[in-house]
Amino acid sequence: MTAAEPSLIISGRYLLPQARQTGVLENHGLAISGGVIADIASTETLRSRYPKARHVHTEDGLVMPGLVNSHTHAAMSLFRGLADDLPLENWLNNSILPAERQLTAEMVYWGTLLSCAEMIRSGTTAFCDMYLFAKEVARAAAASKMRAWVGEVFYDFPSPSYGPPEQGFVYLDEMFEKYREDRRLSVTINPHSVYLCSPGLLERLAEIARSRAAIVNTHLSETAGEVKTCLERYGLRPAAHLDCLGLLTPNTLAAHGVHINEEEIALLAERGVGISHCLQSNLKLASGIAPVPLLLEKEAKIGLGTDGSASNNNVDLFTEMKSVALVHKGVSGDPTAMPAETVLHLATMGGGAALGAAATIGSLEVGKKADCIVVDLAASHLTPLYNLPSQLVYAATGSDVRHSIIDGEIIMRDRKILAFDEQEVRAKAREYAGKFRAGM
Numbered sequence: 112m113t114a115a116e117p118s119l120i121i122s123g124r125y126l127l128p129q130a131r132q133t134g135v136l137e138n139h140g141l142a143i144s145g146g147v148i149a150d151i152a153s154t155e156t157l158r159s160r161y162p163k164a165r166h167v168h169t170e171d172g173l174v175m176p177g178l179v180n181s182h183t184h185a186a187m188s189l190f191r192g193l194a195d196d197l198p199l200e201n202w203l204n205n206s207i208l209p210a211e212r213q214l215t216a217e218m219v220y221w222g223t224l225l226s227c228a229e230m231i232r233s234g235t236t237a238f239c240d241m242y243l244f245a246k247e248v249a250r251a252a253a254a255s256k257m258r259a260w261v262g263e264v265f266y267d268f269p270s271p272s273y274g275p276p277e278q279g280f281v282y283l284d285e286m287f288e289k290y291r292e293d294r295r296l297s298v299t300i301n302p303h304s305v306y307l308c309s310p311g312l313l314e315r316l317a318e319i320a321r322s323r324a325a326i327v328n329t330h331l332s333e334t335a336g337e338v339k340t341c342l343e344r345y346g347l348r349p350a351a352h353l354d355c356l357g358l359l360t361p362n363t364l365a366a367h368g369v370h371i372n373e374e375e376i377a378l379l380a381e382r383g384v385g386i387s388h389c390l391q392s393n394l395k396l397a398s399g400i401a402p403v404p405l406l407l408e409k410e411a412k413i414g415l416g417t418d419g420s421a422s423n424n425n426v427d428l429f430t431e432m433k434s435v436a437l438v439h440k441g442v443s444g445d446p447t448a449m450p451a452e453t454v455l456h457l458a459t460m461g462g463g464a465a466l467g468a469a470a471t472i473g474s475l476e477v478g479k480k481a482d483c484i485v486v487d488l489a490a491s492h493l494t495p496l497y498n499l500p501s502q503l504v505y506a507a508t509g510s511d512v513r514h515s516i517i518d519g520e521i522i523m524r525d526r527k528i529l530a531f532d533e534q535e536v537r538a539k540a541r542e543y544a545g546k547f548r549a550g551m
């Protein structure tokens with residue numbers, strides 16, 4: 112227990128500390144002090160122990176860990192539905208890249224906030240972002256009060272955000288300085304991929320990551336084309352190439368990992384690399400399906416990611432969880448593959464571990480950050496109830512989330528976001544969409 116008296120109690124009919132049905136506690140809650148879980152006990156006990164604390168009790172509520180979105184490009188919410196059902200190259204070169212060339216810092220701020228609204232509403236309390244104008248992503252994340260890992264994307268050519276590559280390092284330094292002591296926001300190092308970053312750039316970024324003890328967030332083996340390019344240029348597959356450059360470490364978070372062979376699966380697991388499984392994005396762009404059951408057999412650290420809304424087209428981890436549970440059964444022909452508890456674990460602790468934050472987020476334990484959600488179980492589609500992880504993965508939707516608490520602060524209460532004006536965010540997004548539609 113922390114020294115200060117808890118100021119907030121969150122309780123409900125059930126409390127699910129981790130993704131296991133056997134751990135369910137009835138009529139329990141959390142007491143929160145200074146952004147940290149100070150106590151977990153029955154609602155009655157908490158009430159009598161901390162009579163002065165504000166108490167939010169939800170009669171049919173489930174108190175559970177907030178979901179962790181381990182890979183997104185939040186501002187791409189502005190491109191939701193702009194170009195769908197196209198081959199990847201056509202999609203990227205003729206729709207997304209031209210639209211991105213028109214992006215301004217202000218657009219990135221509002222686009223990020225739009226995704227934050229959507230993530231909060233669908234139970235995500237922490238996310239890891241890679242995009243342009245990352246200072247604006249960070250500003251939006253701070254305004255939303257979500258926990259976030261944010262970094263500016265690096266590649267070999269000039270960026271609309273910082274200009275020539277060399278300026279990118281100055282931009283990054285400034286971000287590290289600004290958020291050094293931040294409770295919710297961590298700055299990450301984001302080389303885009305092995306195909307857009309030279310070995311020299313990758314090595315330099317690896318060095319900065321070591322000196323700053325920061326997470327390296329990169330795309331890895333998303334498409335077969337990427338693997339072919341890497342083999343042609345360097346004679347190595349992407350994971351081996353990154354390993355040679357010192358980028359496969361427990362502080363690395365690799366998104367996708369679709370086209371990886373057995374050797375790479377073993378290597379990623381052995382190096383302790385975190386992997387963000389972005390199934391819906393990979394399906395939509397027909398990139399393939401990451402061998403997640405095999406990675407889990409090797410005890411790799413895996414979280415779930417939505418990727419950006421241009422390739423998903425939402426950032427709702429509830430729909431992502433259901434897809435993950437179903438698709439791996441379908442492709443393997445094994446109905447026992449990816450059970451609900453495993454999938455829920457990936458969406459919570461798995462994401463926390465992949466971000467190097469297993470000790471602070473991903474489960475509800477005394478001493479951990481008070482990042483939790485309350486899911487309303489009263490609805491018809493959640494009745495009757497036999498097994499909570501199963502209900503959450505197969506039957507619940509993001510809109511069943513009623514309250515969200517991040518760093519001990521109520522961010523959404525009865526489905527109203529308290530930290531910012533959602534209507535204003537939507538109005539901005541519509542205004543920008545008009546500009547993209549008109550070709551600006």
Ligand SMILES: [Zn+2]
Pocket residue numbers: 182183184330366418419
């Ligand atoms: Zn991505």
